[in-house]
Amino acid sequence: TGNGIVSNIPTDPSVSIDSPDFNSLIGNIVNYGKISGKSTNKTYSGGGILAYSSIDSIPISASLSSTIGNITNYGTISGNGNYQSSGNGIYAHSMSLISLTDGINYNNSANSTIGNIINHGNISGKSTNGMYSGNAIYAHSEAYTYYYTSNFDNGNENIEFSTNSIIKNITNYGTISGISIDDQSSGNGIYVYSESYTSADGGNNKGSASSTIGNIINYGSIDEILVESKIISNNYSIHSSTINSASSTSRINSIANNGNINGSTTDSGSYLGNGIFTNSSASATSNNSNTSAISKSIIENITNNGNINGSTTGSGNYSGNGIYVYSNAEANSVSSTVTSNSTIGNITNNGTISGSSNGGDYSGNGIFVCSDATLNSSTTTSSSTIGNIKNYGNISGSGASGNYSGNGIHSYSFDGVSAIGNIINYGTISSTDQNGIYAYSETHSTKIGDIKNYGIIISGNNYSNGIYTYTEGSNAIGNVTNYGIISGSDNGIYFYSMENATIESISNSGLITGDVNGITSTNVDETTIKSISNSGVIMGKNKGIDLLKSKITLYNNYGLVIGQTPVLVDKDGSGTNIFSDPAGQGMAITLENDGSIKTNGITSGTGGSTGIYSIINTELKNSGKDA
Numbered sequence: 001t002g003n004g005i006v007s008n009i010p011t012d013p014s015v016s017i018d019s020p021d022f023n024s025l026i027g028n029i030v031n032y033g034k035i036s037g038k039s040t041n042k043t044y045s046g047g048g049i050l051a052y053s054s055i056d057s058i059p060i061s062a063s064l065s066s067t068i069g070n071i072t073n074y075g076t077i078s079g080n081g082n083y084q085s086s087g088n089g090i091y092a093h094s095m096s097l098i099s100l101t102d103g104i105n106y107n108n109s110a111n112s113t114i115g116n117i118i119n120h121g122n123i124s125g126k127s128t129n130g131m132y133s134g135n136a137i138y139a140h141s142e143a144y145t146y147y148y149t150s151n152f153d154n155g156n157e158n159i160e161f162s163t164n165s166i167i168k169n170i171t172n173y174g175t176i177s178g179i180s181i182d183d184q185s186s187g188n189g190i191y192v193y194s195e196s197y198t199s200a201d202g203g204n205n206k207g208s209a210s211s212t213i214g215n216i217i218n219y220g221s222i223d224e225i226l227v228e229s230k231i232i233s234n235n236y237s238i239h240s241s242t243i244n245s246a247s248s249t250s251r252i253n254s255i256a257n258n259g260n261i262n263g264s265t266t267d268s269g270s271y272l273g274n275g276i277f278t279n280s281s282a283s284a285t286s287n288n289s290n291t292s293a294i295s296k297s298i299i300e301n302i303t304n305n306g307n308i309n310g311s312t313t314g315s316g317n318y319s320g321n322g323i324y325v326y327s328n329a330e331a332n333s334v335s336s337t338v339t340s341n342s343t344i345g346n347i348t349n350n351g352t353i354s355g356s357s358n359g360g361d362y363s364g365n366g367i368f369v370c371s372d373a374t375l376n377s378s379t380t381t382s383s384s385t386i387g388n389i390k391n392y393g394n395i396s397g398s399g400a401s402g403n404y405s406g407n408g409i410h411s412y413s414f415d416g417v418s419a420i421g422n423i424i425n426y427g428t429i430s431s432t433d434q435n436g437i438y439a440y441s442e443t444h445s446t447k448i449g450d451i452k453n454y455g456i457i458i459s460g461n462n463y464s465n466g467i468y469t470y471t472e473g474s475n476a477i478g479n480v481t482n483y484g485i486i487s488g489s490d491n492g493i494y495f496y497s498m499e500n501a502t503i504e505s506i507s508n509s510g511l512i513t514g515d516v517n518g519i520t521s522t523n524v525d526e527t528t529i530k531s532i533s534n535s536g537v538i539m540g541k542n543k544g545i546d547l548l549k550s551k552i553t554l555y556n557n558y559g560l561v562i563g564q565t566p567v568l569v570d571k572d573g574s575g576t577n578i579f580s581d582p583a584g585q586g587m588a589i590t591l592e593n594d595g596s597i598k599t600n601g602i603t604s605g606t607g608g609s610t611g612i613y614s615i616i617n618t619e620l621k622n623s624g625k626d627a
Contacts, residue, residue, distance in 0.1 A: 002039025002081070005029070007066075015041045021453040024051040024094070028069040028115070030579040031077060038080040040088075044436075047088045054095040063109045066094040071117040073174075077123045084130030087137045087180070089123045090114060092165075095142040097451030111142040116168045116468040119176060119220070127180045127187070134180025137190045138225065139165040139211075144415050145198040159402035161207045165194040165229075169214040172259070176222045184271040189223030189261075190216075191471045196231040196246075209282075210249040217256045218306070224263030227252055228279040233291075250284040252298045257351075261308045266401060268314030270360070275310040276354075280327045284336070294339045295329035295373075301387075302343040304353060311356040312363065315402075322365045322397075329382075330374045338380045340373035340416070346387040349427070356398040357405055364399030364406040365375075368428075372414045383418030388449070398432040398460075404443035406434040406460065413441045418471070422449040422478070425457060436488070441471040446497075452480040453510070459488040465514070467493045475501040482507070482536070490512045491540070500526035501588075506533070508559070513539045518563070528553070534586070535559045541595055543568050544588075557586035566592050 007024040010545040024117035029035075037481020039045030044052050068090065071077075081087030094110040116138065119121075127134030141163035167190065180187030184427040196209040209231040216225070233246040238568035255276065279298040302323070312320035330342040347367065350514065357364025367389075376472035389409070408429040410420045418441040429436045436457040446469045457466045465488035469475050475497035486492045492512035495501045501521055506529060512518045517540035521527040527547055531554035539562040540546045549570045561567055566588035 001042050003037040003045065004035040004077075005048045005300045006047070008044075008050070008052045008053070009511075017212055020586040022053065022055070023064060024066040024545045025055040026051045026068045028071070030072045031121075032074045034076045036076065036078045036080070038433055039083075040081065043083055043085045044093070045083065046086045047079040048077040049090045049093045050088070051092045052094075056097045062096045062098050064094040064096045065111040065113070066092045067112075068092050068114045071119070072118045073123060074120045079134075080126045081126075081133060082128040082130070083133070085132045086130060087125055087127030087325065088135045089125040089136040090117075090139045091135070091140070093140040097144040099146045099198075101148070106159045108143050108145045109163065110143040111164045112139045112141045112192050113166045114139050114168065117170045119172045121174045123176045125178045125180070125187070126438050129181060130186070131183050131500045132179050136176045136178045136189050137170075138188075138191045139166065139167050140193045141165045141179070142195045143197070151201045159198060159205045161198050161205075163194040163196045163209045165192045165211045167192055167213045169216075171217045172220045172222060174220045176220070178223050184226065187223070188226045189227045192227045193228040198233050205233050205244045207231050207245065208247040211251070213252045215254045215256075216252065218261060219258045220258045221262070224274060224310075225252070225261060225276045226274070226279070227277070230281045231283070233284045244284050244286045244290070246282045246284040247294040248280045249296045249298070250278040250280040251298045252276070252278060252300065255302045255304075257303070257308060260304045262578045263310045265312045265316075265319065266314060267312070268316045270317045270319060272314070272316055272319045273310055273312040274319065274321045274324045275308045277321070277324045282329045282619060283331070285332045288497045290336075291331040292337045293329040293331040295327040296341045296343075297325045297327040298343045299323070299325055299345065302347045304348070304349045304393075307352045309352070309354050313358050314359070315357070315359040316363070317360040317402075318362045319360055319367045320355050322355040322366045323368065324352045324365070325369045326371075326414055328372045336379070338373045338426065342369045342371040342380040342384045344369055344386045346389070346421070348390045349393045351393045352523045353548070354394070354396045355406070357402055359400040359402050361403040361405060362412075363395055363402050365410045366395045366397040366408045368407070368410045368412070370404075370412045371416060373416060380415060381412050382415040384409055384416070384418045386420045388421040391423070391425045391429060391455075392428045394429045394430070396430045396432070397430070397434060397623045399434055401433070401462070404440070405489075406431050408436045409436070410438045411440070413444065415442055416444050417441060417447070418445070419447045420449065423451045425452070425484075426454045428456045428458070430456065430458045431460040431464065433462045433464070435459050435464045435468045436466045437468070439469045441473060443472050444470040446476070448477045450480075452481045453484045453486060453605045456485045457487070457491070458485065461489050463490045464488055465491045466512075469494075472494045473501050474496040477503045477624070479504045480506045480508045482512060484510045486510070486512045491517045491520045492538075493519045494521070497527070498522070501528070503529045505529070505531040508534045509536045509539060511537045511539070513537070516540055516542045517546040518544045518561075521548070527551075530554065532556070533558075534561065537562065539563065541591065545569070554564040557588075560587050560589060562589040564590060564593065566590060
């Protein structure tokens with residue numbers, strides 16, 4: 001009730017499910033005026049535009065679709081409700097539930113599609129109660145399949161179930177906003193959600209769920225963008241021949257933002273207040289079968305000339321990130337294959353990308369990719385990847401004390417590969433609490449490509465680092481060229497590995513500094529920086545360069561290396577500092593514990609000289625450029 005425009009096909013046994021009349025369809029809409037809905041205490045009510053189809057019966061197969069065509073809006077499209085699945089501005093929803101007892105082949109699918117949207121006006125949703133409510137633009141598909149066999153006929157049944165939710169290209173010159181209660185499924189500007197579920201006593205189960213947004217071009221204002229897909233496949237068969245597979249994909253093709261994309265919340269719930277969020281989950285379980293769970297969460301290339309912000313004043317997990325891509329896959333069976341991939345393509349930022357959190361885990365990062373793959377046996381693969389990054393603006397994170405939170409740029413893979421491509425920075429990459437740039441992998445490998453810094457890469461105050469890579473596997477950073485500032489409250493550059501860690505080269509003409517060390521690595525035998533060329537300043541209150549049990553193939557210092565021990569490279573573990581003799585190594589300054597220069601603590605290499613000089617604070621001349 002209370003919808004502005006509605007196409008509603010409810011469960012009706014008299015209509016054949018093979019008939020196209022069973023699907024909901026709204027054609028193209030051009031609006032210069034006002035389309036609005038309002039309702040209280042009713043589901044699927046109070047929407048501006050609603051296409052809805054559902055079935056709840058016992059067919060052999062079901063294929064539902066709810067479709068809204070292209071929408072061009074110069075006026076107002078709004079929804080207002082206070083109940084579940086209500087108060088959405090534009091809403092396409094299909095839901096299919098089938099229960100099976102006997103048969104061989106079963107198919108169950110639900111599809112929801114919204115065409116191209118061009119908005120010059122206002123599109124809004126509002127709800128004060130209930131899940132799946134108060135979204136401005138929303139596509140939602142659900143398929144539930146229950147199969148209970150009475151004779152356990154050797155597991156020959158084939159069950160296929162799938163959902164697809166699609167919003168095509170979106171071009172926004174106006175406002176797209178959602179308002180609702182504290183639930184991730186509600187109050188979003190743009191929300192695409194797909195869910196597939198099966199529970200069976202036998203059969204070969206094959207399921208998929210996908211949620212997709214095409215290209216997004218924004219010149220106006222958009223509240224939080226959320227793309228989510230979830231699939232759960234449970235097979236309780238006693239037959240070893242059965243196969244159980246689940247595949248989930250969430251995708252945004254590309255984003256070009258020239259306006260504002262903002263997610264915010266004051267609640268402490270999880271998955272709230274992210275600016276842009278793609279989330280994919282796949283689960284496959286079986287008592288006695290081969291299982292496969294594949295989860296992919298993807299945002300292609302991003303160009304930002306405006307503001308992309310996420311924030312939460314609560315302490316919920318997975319919240320308050322500027323851009324967040326997350327995938328999770330899990331399986332439990334005799335033989336399992338689990339794959340979880342999270343990917344962001346190339347990023348060009350000329351504006352602001354920021355995240356802020358009050359303490360939850362996996363929260364408050366500026367840019368964050370995260371993958372998690374778990375299983376009890378067999379094969380697991382996971383990866384978190386960010387492409388090349390060019391930053392001319394500001395990328396920042398703030399996450400208080402939460403784990404894996406508050407970093408400027410963060411790639412996290414629990415049990416796989418964590419990778420960031422080449423980074424060119426002319427602006428600021430920062431955190432108020434954690435690391436500027438952080439790549440983490442629990443057991444496999446981390447990799448960051450070449451880094452060229454002409455601006456500032458700086459960490460927060462929570463024992464953090466300007467650039468930080470961590471893994472118990474292999475660790476690699478490409479060529480680091482610094483003309484600006486790389487600074488950490490702990491270390492400027494810190495690469496940690498229990499196997500081997502390599503930096504191709506460091507060429508520094510600026511400042512690399514840490515309150516502990518300028519450049520440091522872990523206590524392993526296979527740590528290598530192939531070359532260091534310094535004509536700037538590398539400084540740490542403890543050590544300028546600290547590579548215990550490590551080696552530098554080529555070392556040239558034309559600038560300053562400063563610390564209580566300016567350079568420590570203990571190549572063979574004998575305690576011998578291979579650079580204790582500074583001859584030919586530029587200038588080293590040795591500090592006391594309090595940071596003051598030690599008596600006779602200035603040492604220069606061959607061809608250099610030391611002395612005491614006066615620095616005169618005098619009048620600025622030449623328009624303030626010279627003194």
